[in-house]
Amino acid sequence: MKFQNFDLLMREYEEALDQKIPPRIWPVVRLDGRSFSHLTEKLNFEKPFDIRFRDAMIATTKHVMQCGFQALYAYVESDEISILFSKHDNTFKRKIRKWLSNLAGEASAAFTHHLQQPGVFDARICPFPDTETILDYFSWRQGDSARNSLNAYCYWTLRQNGKNERQATKVLERMPVEEKYLLLRSLGIHHKEIPSWQRYGTAVVWKEVSKEGYNPVTKETVTTKRRILETVIDLPKQQAYQEFIQQFICEKI
Template identity: 45%
Template sequence: MKFDELDDKMRVYENSQDRCVLPNMYIVARIDGRSFTKLTKEVHKFKAPFDEKFRDLMVETVKHLMNCGFNVIYGFTESDEISLLFHLKETVFSRKTRKYISILAGEASAKFSSLLGDAGAFDCRLSELPNKQLVEDYFRWRNEDAHRNALNAHCYWRLRKDNFSQSEATSKIEGMSTADKNELLFQYGINFNDLPNWQKRGIGIYWIDSKKESFNPKTKEKVIVNRRELFTDFELPMRDDYNQFIKEIIERSEKPNH
Protein backbone atom coordinates (compact mmCIF):
# COMPACT_ATOMS: atom_id res chain seq x y z
CA MET A 1 0.00 0.00 0.00
CA LYS A 2 1.37 3.40 -0.99
CA PHE A 3 1.88 5.97 1.76
CA ASP A 4 -0.80 8.36 0.43
CA GLU A 5 -3.34 5.54 0.45
CA LEU A 6 -2.31 4.53 3.97
CA ASP A 7 -2.46 8.14 5.12
CA ASP A 8 -5.99 8.61 3.77
CA LYS A 9 -7.09 5.32 5.30
CA MET A 10 -5.86 6.10 8.81
CA ARG A 11 -6.79 9.80 8.99
CA VAL A 12 -10.46 8.85 8.75
CA TYR A 13 -10.16 7.33 12.22
CA GLU A 14 -8.12 10.21 13.60
CA ASN A 15 -10.55 12.86 12.39
CA SER A 16 -13.83 10.98 12.86
CA GLN A 17 -14.68 12.88 16.06
CA ASP A 18 -13.76 16.32 14.75
CA ARG A 19 -16.38 18.98 15.30
CA CYS A 20 -16.30 22.74 14.94
CA VAL A 21 -18.02 25.52 16.85
CA LEU A 22 -20.69 27.07 14.65
CA PRO A 23 -20.21 30.61 13.31
CA ASN A 24 -21.61 33.45 15.46
CA MET A 25 -21.35 31.39 18.63
CA TYR A 26 -19.27 32.83 21.44
CA ILE A 27 -16.54 30.49 22.68
CA VAL A 28 -15.51 30.48 26.33
CA ALA A 29 -12.78 28.14 27.53
CA ARG A 30 -12.44 27.12 31.18
CA ILE A 31 -9.02 25.81 32.15
CA ASP A 32 -8.71 24.17 35.59
CA GLY A 33 -5.70 23.05 37.59
CA ARG A 34 -5.47 19.29 38.07
CA SER A 35 -4.75 18.09 41.65
CA PHE A 36 -3.75 21.64 42.59
CA THR A 37 -4.77 21.24 46.23
CA LYS A 38 -1.94 18.76 46.74
CA LEU A 39 0.45 20.78 44.57
CA THR A 40 -0.16 24.11 46.29
CA LYS A 41 -0.85 23.04 49.88
CA GLU A 42 1.40 20.00 50.35
CA VAL A 43 4.21 20.12 47.78
CA HIS A 44 4.89 23.86 47.57
CA LYS A 45 3.00 25.02 50.66
CA PHE A 46 1.64 28.31 49.38
CA LYS A 47 0.00 30.44 52.06
CA ALA A 48 -3.63 29.59 52.77
CA PRO A 49 -6.22 30.63 51.89
CA PHE A 50 -4.63 33.04 49.39
CA ASP A 51 -1.06 33.57 48.27
CA GLU A 52 0.07 36.52 46.15
CA LYS A 53 2.87 34.51 44.53
CA PHE A 54 0.40 31.85 43.37
CA ARG A 55 -1.98 34.60 42.22
CA ASP A 56 0.77 36.12 40.09
CA LEU A 57 1.63 32.73 38.55
CA MET A 58 -2.00 32.38 37.45
CA VAL A 59 -2.10 35.94 36.06
CA GLU A 60 1.03 35.34 34.01
CA THR A 61 -0.44 32.08 32.73
CA VAL A 62 -3.59 33.93 31.60
CA LYS A 63 -1.47 36.55 29.81
CA HIS A 64 0.44 33.80 28.04
CA LEU A 65 -2.81 32.18 26.86
CA MET A 66 -3.99 35.54 25.54
CA ASN A 67 -0.81 35.80 23.47
CA CYS A 68 -0.40 32.26 22.14
CA GLY A 69 -2.13 32.56 18.79
CA PHE A 70 -5.82 32.93 19.66
CA ASN A 71 -7.88 36.13 19.59
CA VAL A 72 -8.87 36.24 23.27
CA ILE A 73 -10.62 39.44 24.33
CA TYR A 74 -10.99 38.74 28.06
CA GLY A 75 -9.35 36.51 30.62
CA PHE A 76 -10.51 35.82 34.17
CA THR A 77 -8.85 33.86 36.93
CA GLU A 78 -9.87 32.81 40.42
CA SER A 79 -8.14 30.21 42.56
CA ASP A 80 -6.68 27.60 40.15
CA GLU A 81 -9.05 28.22 37.26
CA ILE A 82 -8.98 30.42 34.17
CA SER A 83 -11.80 31.48 31.84
CA LEU A 84 -11.10 32.91 28.37
CA LEU A 85 -13.53 34.71 26.07
CA PHE A 86 -12.70 34.53 22.36
CA HIS A 87 -13.57 37.13 19.78
CA LEU A 88 -16.88 36.27 18.13
CA LYS A 89 -15.19 36.09 14.71
CA GLU A 90 -12.29 33.90 15.82
CA THR A 91 -11.63 31.33 13.10
CA VAL A 92 -8.21 29.89 13.96
CA PHE A 93 -8.01 26.10 13.41
CA SER A 94 -11.43 26.38 11.73
CA ARG A 95 -12.91 26.52 15.27
CA LYS A 96 -12.16 22.82 15.83
CA THR A 97 -12.93 22.05 19.46
CA ARG A 98 -10.20 19.44 19.87
CA LYS A 99 -7.59 21.99 18.82
CA TYR A 100 -8.77 24.60 21.30
CA ILE A 101 -9.02 22.12 24.17
CA SER A 102 -5.68 20.41 23.61
CA ILE A 103 -3.66 23.54 22.83
CA LEU A 104 -5.04 25.62 25.70
CA ALA A 105 -4.54 22.84 28.26
CA GLY A 106 -1.03 22.24 26.96
CA GLU A 107 -0.04 25.92 26.84
CA ALA A 108 -1.41 26.58 30.33
CA SER A 109 0.37 23.54 31.76
CA ALA A 110 3.66 24.44 30.08
CA LYS A 111 3.62 28.11 31.11
CA PHE A 112 2.58 27.51 34.70
CA SER A 113 5.11 24.70 35.11
CA SER A 114 7.94 26.84 33.75
CA LEU A 115 7.04 29.63 36.18
CA LEU A 116 6.66 27.29 39.16
CA GLY A 117 9.69 25.14 38.40
CA ASP A 118 7.58 22.01 38.84
CA ALA A 119 4.93 20.11 36.92
CA GLY A 120 1.45 21.64 37.07
CA ALA A 121 -1.24 20.25 34.77
CA PHE A 122 -4.49 21.81 33.54
CA ASP A 123 -7.55 20.45 31.79
CA CYS A 124 -9.84 22.43 29.51
CA ARG A 125 -13.48 22.49 28.43
CA LEU A 126 -15.44 24.77 26.11
CA SER A 127 -18.79 26.53 26.44
CA GLU A 128 -20.47 27.51 23.18
CA LEU A 129 -22.80 30.41 23.90
CA PRO A 130 -25.32 31.78 21.37
CA ASN A 131 -25.70 35.34 22.70
CA LYS A 132 -24.08 38.12 24.72
CA GLN A 133 -26.41 37.69 27.68
CA LEU A 134 -25.20 34.14 28.24
CA VAL A 135 -21.59 35.32 28.01
CA GLU A 136 -22.31 37.96 30.65
CA ASP A 137 -24.03 35.37 32.83
CA TYR A 138 -21.13 32.92 32.44
CA PHE A 139 -18.61 35.42 33.79
CA ARG A 140 -21.01 36.59 36.50
CA TRP A 141 -21.30 32.94 37.54
CA ARG A 142 -17.51 32.63 37.88
CA ASN A 143 -17.29 36.03 39.60
CA GLU A 144 -19.88 35.00 42.19
CA ASP A 145 -18.23 31.59 42.54
CA ALA A 146 -15.03 33.42 43.49
CA HIS A 147 -16.93 35.29 46.21
CA ARG A 148 -18.47 32.10 47.61
CA ASN A 149 -15.16 30.22 47.50
CA ALA A 150 -13.30 33.08 49.19
CA LEU A 151 -15.76 33.19 52.08
CA ASN A 152 -15.61 29.43 52.55
CA ALA A 153 -11.82 29.37 52.29
CA HIS A 154 -11.30 32.11 54.85
CA CYS A 155 -13.68 30.39 57.27
CA TYR A 156 -12.07 26.97 56.76
CA TRP A 157 -8.47 28.10 57.16
CA ARG A 158 -9.29 30.34 60.12
CA LEU A 159 -10.75 27.30 61.87
CA ARG A 160 -7.75 25.17 60.91
CA LYS A 161 -5.46 27.76 62.50
CA ASP A 162 -7.64 27.45 65.60
CA ASN A 163 -6.72 23.73 65.79
CA PHE A 164 -9.87 22.37 64.13
CA SER A 165 -9.19 19.22 62.09
CA GLN A 166 -10.01 19.07 58.37
CA SER A 167 -13.27 17.22 59.03
CA GLU A 168 -14.21 19.44 61.98
CA ALA A 169 -13.64 22.66 60.01
CA THR A 170 -15.55 21.34 56.99
CA SER A 171 -18.42 20.11 59.15
CA LYS A 172 -18.70 23.40 61.04
CA ILE A 173 -19.10 25.60 57.96
CA GLU A 174 -21.21 23.12 56.00
CA GLY A 175 -24.75 24.39 55.75
CA MET A 176 -23.95 27.76 57.36
CA SER A 177 -25.59 30.81 55.81
CA THR A 178 -23.52 33.60 54.32
CA ALA A 179 -24.39 35.80 57.29
CA ASP A 180 -23.24 33.11 59.73
CA LYS A 181 -19.94 32.70 57.89
CA ASN A 182 -19.35 36.44 58.01
CA GLU A 183 -20.14 36.37 61.72
CA LEU A 184 -17.71 33.49 62.26
CA LEU A 185 -14.90 35.51 60.67
CA PHE A 186 -15.92 38.61 62.61
CA GLN A 187 -15.49 36.64 65.84
CA TYR A 188 -11.87 36.14 64.80
CA GLY A 189 -11.47 39.85 64.12
CA ILE A 190 -11.85 39.56 60.33
CA ASN A 191 -14.27 41.74 58.38
CA PHE A 192 -14.80 39.90 55.09
CA ASN A 193 -15.77 43.14 53.33
CA ASP A 194 -12.33 44.57 54.09
CA LEU A 195 -10.40 41.72 52.43
CA PRO A 196 -8.75 42.39 49.03
CA ASN A 197 -11.25 42.43 46.17
CA TRP A 198 -9.12 40.14 44.00
CA GLN A 199 -9.70 37.37 46.55
CA LYS A 200 -13.47 37.90 46.57
CA ARG A 201 -14.15 38.65 42.90
CA GLY A 202 -11.32 37.13 40.89
CA ILE A 203 -8.99 38.97 38.52
CA GLY A 204 -9.71 40.24 35.01
CA ILE A 205 -7.16 40.63 32.21
CA TYR A 206 -8.10 42.56 29.08
CA TRP A 207 -6.66 44.64 26.26
CA ILE A 208 -6.31 48.41 26.50
CA ASP A 209 -4.93 51.02 24.14
CA SER A 210 -2.09 53.06 25.57
CA LYS A 211 0.35 55.69 24.38
CA LYS A 212 4.05 55.07 24.80
CA GLU A 213 7.08 57.19 24.13
CA SER A 214 9.35 55.67 21.50
CA PHE A 215 12.32 56.67 19.35
CA ASN A 216 12.33 57.03 15.56
CA PRO A 217 15.80 55.97 14.37
CA LYS A 218 15.34 57.66 10.99
CA THR A 219 14.41 61.11 12.27
CA LYS A 220 16.26 60.60 15.57
CA GLU A 221 13.28 62.05 17.36
CA LYS A 222 11.09 60.91 20.23
CA VAL A 223 7.59 59.99 19.09
CA ILE A 224 4.37 58.89 20.77
CA VAL A 225 3.03 55.56 19.50
CA ASN A 226 -0.25 53.77 20.17
CA ARG A 227 0.10 50.29 21.63
CA ARG A 228 -2.30 47.55 22.60
CA GLU A 229 -1.37 45.91 25.88
CA LEU A 230 -2.84 43.70 28.55
CA PHE A 231 -4.18 45.26 31.72
CA THR A 232 -4.62 43.30 34.94
CA ASP A 233 -7.67 44.39 36.93
CA PHE A 234 -7.65 43.50 40.63
CA GLU A 235 -10.79 45.55 41.35
CA LEU A 236 -13.56 43.93 39.32
CA PRO A 237 -17.17 45.01 39.89
CA MET A 238 -19.88 42.61 41.04
CA ARG A 239 -23.40 41.52 40.12
CA ASP A 240 -25.18 43.77 37.56
CA ASP A 241 -22.17 46.06 37.30
CA TYR A 242 -20.06 43.08 36.28
CA ASN A 243 -22.60 42.10 33.62
CA GLN A 244 -22.29 45.62 32.21
CA PHE A 245 -18.50 45.41 32.40
CA ILE A 246 -18.46 42.21 30.31
CA LYS A 247 -20.99 43.65 27.87
CA GLU A 248 -18.73 46.64 27.26
CA ILE A 249 -15.71 44.42 26.62
CA ILE A 250 -17.70 42.46 24.02
CA GLU A 251 -19.04 45.59 22.33
CA ARG A 252 -15.59 47.17 22.25
CA SER A 253 -14.18 44.06 20.57
CA GLU A 254 -16.79 44.30 17.81
CA LYS A 255 -15.72 47.77 16.75
CA PRO A 256 -13.41 48.08 13.72
CA ASN A 257 -9.68 47.45 14.32
CA HIS A 258 -10.31 45.28 17.39
Protein backbone atom coordinates in the same frame (compact mmCIF):
# COMPACT_ATOMS: atom_id res chain seq x y z
CA MET B 1 -5.38 -2.56 0.27
CA LYS B 2 -3.94 0.15 -2.00
CA PHE B 3 -1.95 2.79 -0.15
CA GLN B 4 -4.34 5.54 -1.29
CA ASN B 5 -7.36 3.71 0.18
CA PHE B 6 -5.46 2.82 3.33
CA ASP B 7 -4.48 6.48 3.75
CA LEU B 8 -8.09 7.59 3.34
CA LEU B 9 -9.28 5.01 5.86
CA MET B 10 -6.73 6.10 8.47
CA ARG B 11 -7.64 9.73 7.92
CA GLU B 12 -11.28 8.88 8.47
CA TYR B 13 -10.42 7.40 11.89
CA GLU B 14 -8.16 10.32 12.68
CA GLU B 15 -10.88 12.86 11.97
CA ALA B 16 -13.84 10.83 13.32
CA LEU B 17 -14.04 12.86 16.55
CA ASP B 18 -13.21 16.26 15.08
CA GLN B 19 -15.75 18.92 15.99
CA LYS B 20 -15.74 22.63 15.28
CA ILE B 21 -16.93 25.67 17.18
CA PRO B 22 -19.94 26.76 15.08
CA PRO B 23 -19.63 30.05 13.13
CA ARG B 24 -20.45 33.31 14.96
CA ILE B 25 -20.43 31.55 18.35
CA TRP B 26 -18.38 33.10 21.15
CA PRO B 27 -15.90 30.61 22.62
CA VAL B 28 -15.09 30.87 26.33
CA VAL B 29 -12.39 28.45 27.44
CA ARG B 30 -12.06 27.60 31.13
CA LEU B 31 -8.70 26.26 32.26
CA ASP B 32 -8.55 24.60 35.67
CA GLY B 33 -5.46 23.45 37.57
CA ARG B 34 -5.25 19.69 38.08
CA SER B 35 -4.94 18.66 41.74
CA PHE B 36 -3.86 22.16 42.73
CA SER B 37 -5.00 21.44 46.32
CA HIS B 38 -2.01 19.08 46.46
CA LEU B 39 0.31 21.37 44.55
CA THR B 40 -0.40 24.41 46.78
CA GLU B 41 0.03 22.21 49.86
CA LYS B 42 3.36 20.86 48.57
CA LEU B 43 4.61 24.39 47.88
CA ASN B 44 3.50 25.56 51.32
CA PHE B 45 1.40 28.39 49.95
CA GLU B 46 -0.53 30.48 52.45
CA LYS B 47 -4.11 29.39 53.09
CA PRO B 48 -6.64 30.20 51.90
CA PHE B 49 -4.95 32.77 49.61
CA ASP B 50 -1.35 33.34 48.62
CA ILE B 51 -0.30 36.27 46.45
CA ARG B 52 2.49 34.18 44.85
CA PHE B 53 -0.11 31.71 43.61
CA ARG B 54 -2.36 34.53 42.36
CA ASP B 55 0.56 36.04 40.44
CA ALA B 56 1.49 32.68 38.90
CA MET B 57 -2.12 32.38 37.66
CA ILE B 58 -2.04 35.92 36.24
CA ALA B 59 1.29 35.30 34.47
CA THR B 60 -0.18 32.10 33.01
CA THR B 61 -3.26 33.99 31.81
CA LYS B 62 -1.16 36.69 30.11
CA HIS B 63 0.84 34.04 28.29
CA VAL B 64 -2.27 32.23 27.05
CA MET B 65 -3.87 35.49 25.90
CA GLN B 66 -0.83 36.15 23.69
CA CYS B 67 -0.21 32.70 22.26
CA GLY B 68 -1.79 33.24 18.86
CA PHE B 69 -5.55 33.19 19.46
CA GLN B 70 -7.80 36.29 19.55
CA ALA B 71 -8.39 36.59 23.28
CA LEU B 72 -10.62 39.50 24.33
CA TYR B 73 -10.98 39.19 28.09
CA ALA B 74 -9.89 36.87 30.92
CA TYR B 75 -11.13 36.27 34.45
CA VAL B 76 -9.05 34.50 37.09
CA GLU B 77 -10.19 33.05 40.43
CA SER B 78 -8.57 30.38 42.59
CA ASP B 79 -6.97 27.86 40.18
CA GLU B 80 -9.22 28.64 37.20
CA ILE B 81 -8.94 30.96 34.21
CA SER B 82 -11.86 31.81 31.90
CA ILE B 83 -10.93 33.38 28.57
CA LEU B 84 -13.35 34.93 26.10
CA PHE B 85 -12.23 34.74 22.47
CA SER B 86 -13.47 36.66 19.47
CA LYS B 87 -16.55 35.16 17.82
CA HIS B 88 -14.61 35.34 14.54
CA ASP B 89 -11.43 33.70 15.85
CA ASN B 90 -10.60 31.21 13.12
CA THR B 91 -7.44 29.79 14.70
CA PHE B 92 -7.01 26.10 13.76
CA LYS B 93 -10.17 26.48 11.65
CA ARG B 94 -12.07 26.44 14.99
CA LYS B 95 -11.30 22.74 15.56
CA ILE B 96 -12.17 22.04 19.20
CA ARG B 97 -9.51 19.36 19.74
CA LYS B 98 -6.83 21.77 18.58
CA TRP B 99 -8.12 24.61 20.74
CA LEU B 100 -8.36 22.58 23.93
CA SER B 101 -5.09 20.74 23.60
CA ASN B 102 -3.11 23.84 22.61
CA LEU B 103 -4.62 26.14 25.25
CA ALA B 104 -4.22 23.58 28.05
CA GLY B 105 -0.65 22.95 26.87
CA GLU B 106 0.24 26.65 26.72
CA ALA B 107 -1.22 27.25 30.21
CA SER B 108 0.57 24.24 31.71
CA ALA B 109 3.90 25.26 30.16
CA ALA B 110 3.60 28.89 31.31
CA PHE B 111 2.57 27.99 34.87
CA THR B 112 5.35 25.38 35.15
CA HIS B 113 7.90 27.87 33.83
CA HIS B 114 6.74 30.58 36.26
CA LEU B 115 6.81 28.43 39.41
CA GLN B 116 9.51 25.96 38.37
CA GLN B 117 7.09 23.20 39.42
CA PRO B 118 5.05 20.96 37.12
CA GLY B 119 1.50 22.31 36.97
CA VAL B 120 -1.12 20.88 34.62
CA PHE B 121 -4.38 22.47 33.41
CA ASP B 122 -7.46 20.88 31.94
CA ALA B 123 -9.60 22.85 29.47
CA ARG B 124 -13.25 22.98 28.50
CA ILE B 125 -15.02 25.13 25.99
CA CYS B 126 -18.36 26.89 26.48
CA PRO B 127 -19.94 28.02 23.19
CA PHE B 128 -22.03 31.13 23.88
CA PRO B 129 -24.68 32.43 21.47
CA ASP B 130 -24.84 36.08 22.60
CA THR B 131 -23.46 38.86 24.80
CA GLU B 132 -26.11 38.39 27.47
CA THR B 133 -25.08 34.77 28.10
CA ILE B 134 -21.39 35.73 28.16
CA LEU B 135 -22.14 38.30 30.88
CA ASP B 136 -24.19 35.73 32.82
CA TYR B 137 -21.29 33.27 32.59
CA PHE B 138 -18.74 35.71 34.02
CA SER B 139 -21.16 36.78 36.79
CA TRP B 140 -21.65 33.10 37.61
CA ARG B 141 -17.88 32.56 37.96
CA GLN B 142 -17.56 35.71 40.11
CA GLY B 143 -20.37 34.44 42.36
CA ASP B 144 -18.58 31.10 42.60
CA SER B 145 -15.41 32.93 43.62
CA ALA B 146 -17.20 34.83 46.43
CA ARG B 147 -18.85 31.63 47.78
CA ASN B 148 -15.59 29.67 47.67
CA SER B 149 -13.73 32.50 49.35
CA LEU B 150 -16.17 32.61 52.27
CA ASN B 151 -16.07 28.82 52.67
CA ALA B 152 -12.28 28.68 52.43
CA TYR B 153 -11.86 31.46 55.03
CA CYS B 154 -14.28 29.71 57.41
CA TYR B 155 -12.61 26.33 56.96
CA TRP B 156 -9.01 27.50 57.39
CA THR B 157 -9.83 29.85 60.27
CA LEU B 158 -11.48 26.96 62.12
CA ARG B 159 -8.42 24.79 61.39
CA GLN B 160 -6.11 27.50 62.74
CA ASN B 161 -8.30 27.61 65.84
CA GLY B 162 -7.73 23.97 66.73
CA LYS B 163 -10.41 22.08 64.76
CA ASN B 164 -9.28 19.08 62.75
CA GLU B 165 -10.36 18.41 59.14
CA ARG B 166 -13.49 16.43 60.13
CA GLN B 167 -14.57 18.86 62.86
CA ALA B 168 -14.16 21.96 60.66
CA THR B 169 -16.13 20.32 57.84
CA LYS B 170 -18.89 19.32 60.29
CA VAL B 171 -19.22 22.84 61.75
CA LEU B 172 -19.71 24.31 58.26
CA GLU B 173 -22.11 21.63 57.00
CA ARG B 174 -25.41 23.24 55.97
CA MET B 175 -24.48 26.50 57.77
CA PRO B 176 -26.38 29.47 56.25
CA VAL B 177 -24.23 32.17 54.60
CA GLU B 178 -25.03 34.90 57.16
CA GLU B 179 -23.93 32.57 59.97
CA LYS B 180 -20.63 32.00 58.21
CA TYR B 181 -19.98 35.76 58.24
CA LEU B 182 -20.86 35.84 61.96
CA LEU B 183 -18.62 32.87 62.70
CA LEU B 184 -15.68 34.58 60.98
CA ARG B 185 -16.38 37.82 62.83
CA SER B 186 -16.35 35.97 66.15
CA LEU B 187 -12.88 34.71 65.17
CA GLY B 188 -11.68 38.23 64.32
CA ILE B 189 -12.12 38.23 60.52
CA HIS B 190 -14.36 40.67 58.66
CA HIS B 191 -14.78 38.81 55.40
CA LYS B 192 -16.30 41.80 53.65
CA GLU B 193 -13.06 43.71 54.33
CA ILE B 194 -10.53 41.23 52.93
CA PRO B 195 -8.69 42.22 49.70
CA SER B 196 -11.13 42.35 46.80
CA TRP B 197 -9.19 39.84 44.64
CA GLN B 198 -9.66 37.17 47.29
CA ARG B 199 -13.46 37.49 47.03
CA TYR B 200 -14.16 38.62 43.50
CA GLY B 201 -11.16 37.39 41.50
CA THR B 202 -9.04 39.38 39.04
CA ALA B 203 -9.17 40.13 35.32
CA VAL B 204 -6.65 40.55 32.52
CA VAL B 205 -7.65 43.01 29.82
CA TRP B 206 -6.21 44.72 26.75
CA LYS B 207 -5.35 48.40 26.97
CA GLU B 208 -4.35 50.65 24.10
CA VAL B 209 -1.28 52.79 24.74
CA SER B 210 0.55 55.38 22.64
CA LYS B 211 4.29 55.10 22.09
CA GLU B 212 6.54 57.81 20.71
CA GLY B 213 9.20 56.77 18.22
CA TYR B 214 11.54 58.30 15.66
CA ASN B 215 11.28 57.68 11.94
CA PRO B 216 14.87 57.91 10.57
CA VAL B 217 13.63 58.20 6.97
CA THR B 218 11.31 61.20 7.45
CA LYS B 219 13.31 62.38 10.49
CA GLU B 220 10.08 62.91 12.37
CA THR B 221 8.77 61.86 15.73
CA VAL B 222 5.87 59.48 15.25
CA THR B 223 3.25 58.24 17.68
CA THR B 224 2.18 54.65 17.31
CA LYS B 225 -0.54 52.79 19.14
CA ARG B 226 -0.17 49.34 20.56
CA ARG B 227 -2.05 47.04 22.87
CA ILE B 228 -0.71 45.82 26.17
CA LEU B 229 -2.18 43.47 28.76
CA GLU B 230 -3.22 44.96 32.07
CA THR B 231 -4.21 43.23 35.31
CA VAL B 232 -7.31 44.48 37.12
CA ILE B 233 -6.97 43.59 40.78
CA ASP B 234 -10.04 45.45 42.08
CA LEU B 235 -12.98 44.31 40.01
CA PRO B 236 -16.46 45.79 40.19
CA LYS B 237 -19.24 43.46 41.29
CA GLN B 238 -22.65 42.34 40.08
CA GLN B 239 -24.28 44.75 37.57
CA ALA B 240 -21.22 47.03 37.51
CA TYR B 241 -19.06 43.98 36.70
CA GLN B 242 -21.26 43.15 33.70
CA GLU B 243 -20.98 46.75 32.46
CA PHE B 244 -17.20 46.56 32.91
CA ILE B 245 -16.92 43.38 30.78
CA GLN B 246 -19.16 44.77 28.06
CA GLN B 247 -16.42 47.17 26.89
CA PHE B 248 -14.20 44.20 25.91
CA ILE B 249 -16.85 42.32 23.95
CA CYS B 250 -16.26 43.41 20.41
CA GLU B 251 -18.55 42.15 17.63
CA LYS B 252 -16.19 43.13 14.81
CA ILE B 253 -12.86 41.48 15.61
